[in-house]
Amino acid sequence: PMAFNPDLNLAYIPAQEIPQSYARDSRFETQPVGWNTGADFAAGVPPIAPPEVAKFLRSTLKGRLIAWDPIAREARWSVEHDNAWNGGVLSTAGGLVFQGKLNGDFAAYDAATGDKLWSHDLKSGGASGPGTFMIDGEQYVTITTGWGSAFGLSAGFAYDETVPSTVGKVVTFKLGGTGEIADPDFPMIDKTPKGEAFGDEALIAEGAVHYARNCTVCHGPLAVSSGVLPDLRWSAISGHAESFKGVVIDGNLAANGMVSFADHLTPEEVESIRAYVLAQAHAAVPADAGDN
Ligand code: HEC
Known part of the structure; x- marks a missing residue:
C-alpha cells in the first residue's frame, strides 16, 4: 500500500520496474489453466541459458x-x-x-x-x-x-x-527493544542432477517451449527454482520418467498444489520437458560445482 x-x-x-520480454504467442488459445496473457514466455530464452542470464535479469x-x-x-x-x-x-x-x-x-x-x-x-x-x-x-x-x-x-x-x-x-x-530475530535455517540442497541427460537438440528445444508455457510461473524461468518450490533440476523425480509422469500427468502431488496437466500435455510433451529440465541441470553443474 x-x-x-x-x-x-x-x-x-x-x-x-520489472521488465519482461514480450512476444505474442502465435499459437495462443485461452486455456482453463495458466496465465492466459497471450505472451510467449519462451520468447528470447535460449534452450540452454548460461548462469549469466540470472545475473542480467537481476540487474534489470x-x-x-x-x-x-x-x-x-x-x-x-x-x-x-x-x-x-x-x-x-x-x-x-x-x-x-x-x-x-x-x-x-x-x-x-x-x-x-x-x-x-x-x-x-x-x-x-x-x-x-x-x-x-x-x-x-x-x-x-x-x-x-x-x-x-x-x-x-x-x-x-x-x-x-x-x-x-x-x-x-x-x-x-x-524504541529501546532488545529482542533478537533468529537466523534463518536454510535447507542444504544437493545440487547435482539425479538422472542422465537425454534427447537431441530438437526435443530439448520443444521441452523448453512447453516448460515456459506451463511451468515457468511456478517453478521459475530456465527451470531455476526461486527457493519456494522444489528445484526440478535437482529433484530425484526428474531423473525417473515414470515418477515424473506420475506427478505431471497423473497428479500424484495434486493434494500439495501440483495439479495434473493431463488435459494440456501429452506424455510425449511431458517427456520433452523432462529432457529440458535435465539438460538445464547438467548445464548448470560446472558453474555451480562446489557451491552448495
Ligand atoms: C500453479 C503452480 C505450479 C505449476 C504451474 C507447476 N507446478 Fe510443479 N509443483 C507445484 C508445487 C506446489 C509443487 C510441490 C508439491 C509438494 O510439495 O509436494 C510442485 C512439484 C513438482 C514436482 C515434484 C518435485 C519434487 O522433487 O518433489 C515436479 C516433478 C513438478 N512439480 C513438475 C512440474 C512441471 C513439469 C510443470 C509444468 C508442466 C509444473 N510442475 C507446473 C506447483 C506447480
Whole structure:
C-alpha cells in the first residue's frame, strides 16, 4: 500500500520496474489453466541459458520509494532500491516513513527529506505493509516477513545469491527493544542432477517451449527454482520418467498444489520437458560445482 502525510501533503509510493520480454504467442488459445496473457514466455530464452542470464535479469529489477507532491505533481524526494517487490509504506504522525525491502532491510526515513534514519535486518523478505499501534503509551511498529508470492515463484531465481528465507515471521519493534530475530535455517540442497541427460537438440528445444508455457510461473524461468518450490533440476523425480509422469500427468502431488496437466500435455510433451529440465541441470553443474 501507499501512504499519505497530511502535514507535509506528501504521498509515499512504493514503485518498481520489472521488465519482461514480450512476444505474442502465435499459437495462443485461452486455456482453463495458466496465465492466459497471450505472451510467449519462451520468447528470447535460449534452450540452454548460461548462469549469466540470472545475473542480467537481476540487474534489470528496480525498486523506488517516491515522496510525491500531488499539488506540485512532482516527486519531492525518492530513494532507489536495487531490487523489486519491496514492501508497502507506513507514514506516521511523528514524521517517519517505514518501508521493508525484499532483501530484509527494514528502514525508517525522514518524511520530509527521505534521509534514512534507522534500519534493521529482518532476516527474511520484508515485502508486506508495516503497521503501527500503541499499548499503554508505548508505540510499536510491526511487519510480517517471508518469501514467496507470484514474484518469488516466477522471477525469484534472479535473487539466487540473496534469496530470503521462506520462513515467515511477525516482527515487532519498539524504541529501546532488545529482542533478537533468529537466523534463518536454510535447507542444504544437493545440487547435482539425479538422472542422465537425454534427447537431441530438437526435443530439448520443444521441452523448453512447453516448460515456459506451463511451468515457468511456478517453478521459475530456465527451470531455476526461486527457493519456494522444489528445484526440478535437482529433484530425484526428474531423473525417473515414470515418477515424473506420475506427478505431471497423473497428479500424484495434486493434494500439495501440483495439479495434473493431463488435459494440456501429452506424455510425449511431458517427456520433452523432462529432457529440458535435465539438460538445464547438467548445464548448470560446472558453474555451480562446489557451491552448495
Ligand atoms: C500453479 C503452480 C505450479 C505449476 C504451474 C507447476 N507446478 Fe510443479 N509443483 C507445484 C508445487 C506446489 C509443487 C510441490 C508439491 C509438494 O510439495 O509436494 C510442485 C512439484 C513438482 C514436482 C515434484 C518435485 C519434487 O522433487 O518433489 C515436479 C516433478 C513438478 N512439480 C513438475 C512440474 C512441471 C513439469 C510443470 C509444468 C508442466 C509444473 N510442475 C507446473 C506447483 C506447480
